[in-house]
Every structure is written in structure tokens, then in C-alpha cells.
Amino acid sequence: MSIKLDVYIEAINGEILTENVDYKNIELDDGYCSDLLSDVMGNALDNQVWITIMRHLNVIAVASLTGVPAVVFTKNIKPDVAVIEKANNEEICLITCKLSSFEASGILYQLLKK
């Protein structure tokens, strides 16, 4: 089962931080939840949303190189403007939500009926 990113954003009450990304057309089949960049680098795939509390610029580099289309920052974490700008350039959708990574992952898991 797969879902559209905008359905997921609504389910976690997320706020979209980036512009110009056509998030309604991003399909998610899966998610990856990790705060260790080399773990994400080695495992995340381009059909997954990445759920994390890391907010450094390197997050965008890792998302871009692995092809992850969207990153969800949990616990109300918001990255700097420079990070959002880079994400805009790389066409990666950034979302922030108030939930914990556990809760945000759980909701996605249920939506995907895993």
C-alpha cells in the first residue's frame, strides 16, 4: 500500500517548510526513522519519508544523495533558513510536526497498513 505525502502531512498535523515542491504528487511506500546520517545513507530509499530530529545542512545532502523526497522533523524542530533554502534548491520537501519520532512513525505505519 502507498499513500500521498499530503495525506501523511495532514495525519501528523505537519507544517510544510519548503516551497515549490509538488508534495501532492509524492508517493510514499515506506518510511525510515533514524538520526544517524550514515545509517540513513546506507539504508534509506527514494520511496521513503525520512523521520528525524537532526536539523543540520547535512540532512539535505543525505536526502538528496539517497533520493529521499521528504524529511519530517519531529518534536517541533525547525531547521535554519539556509537548510530550508538548500532543500528548496534540491526539491526536497521539509515538514515539521509536534509529535515524537515514535508517534510520527507509528502514524505512517498505520496509514500504510504495514
Place this chain on the structure above:
Amino acid sequence: MAEYWNFEPNYEQKAKRFFANIPKPEMILNYDIAVKDFVHSGNASAQIKLFLKRLGVDAKVLRRVAVTSYEAEINITAHSFGGTIVGNIFPEMIHIIFQDRGPGLKNIEEAMTPGFSTASDLVREMGFGAGLGLPNIKKNSDVMHIVSAENESTMLEILIYY
């Protein structure tokens, strides 16, 4: 200097022939990697990936090149006194050389162990330091070669066939 080799199955002979007589690359990409510059680190890997993408290299291979190159680039940024990346592009493969200016690896086998890391607090705050970078490079390259020693430089080179 200590040396480490990893060959994925069926690549050893091919690679040895290559290293015995390295042909002239079609294209050479050069990058300087500054010490602890976490803002720009990753750019060289992104450019190498983009270059291969324009050549029409398969997405799965692009991903392996990206993972390999990024991990090695970050290691130069995080653990070394800076260095260079040279990407040699051939019609059927890429050869990337990551050369730094020290301080070198005390024990290559130990550094290759998943989970082994000497990352500083600063590096860990950036999200690095899981000790998975070198294992990721091994997993994603066809050939991996390291030459290093304590208080010397580290040279890492990889081959990935398209």
C-alpha cells in the same frame, strides 16, 4: 604503511589489470576538501553523482557512487586535516581517489568494523559518528583500497562499474 583491499566477487582480476596499467580517463573531476567544513562537505559527491547522471548511468549505480563518495568525503572533513578528491571517469566505470593530509588510521581493520568510531562531539552533533561510513563504502563499491598508517596520510580509492 598498512594496506587494505576488498574485492567484490568477480572483480579482483579485472581490478588488478586496471591498477597494473591505469588507462587515461575520459574525464577527470577534481575537488579540494577543507578541514571541518561541514557546510560544503558533500558538494563534491553531489557533483560526481550529477556528472554520471548526465552520462546516463543507471540509478542504482548512481546511488552506490553517491553513498561511497559522500561517506569518504565526510570522513576527510570530519577526521582529517583536509584533502582532495579525484574522480576518474571511464566508459564502463568510475575510479575515485580520496587523499587526505593525515593524521592517518592507527588500525585499518579496526576502522572498518561496523560501529567503530573516534568521532568528536562536534562531529556527532552533526549526525555523524555511527561508525558505519567505511562499512557503507565497502558495501557499495566493487573494489575498495586503503593505504594508511598512524601519523601518515590516508588514501582511499574505489572502483564502481556501471
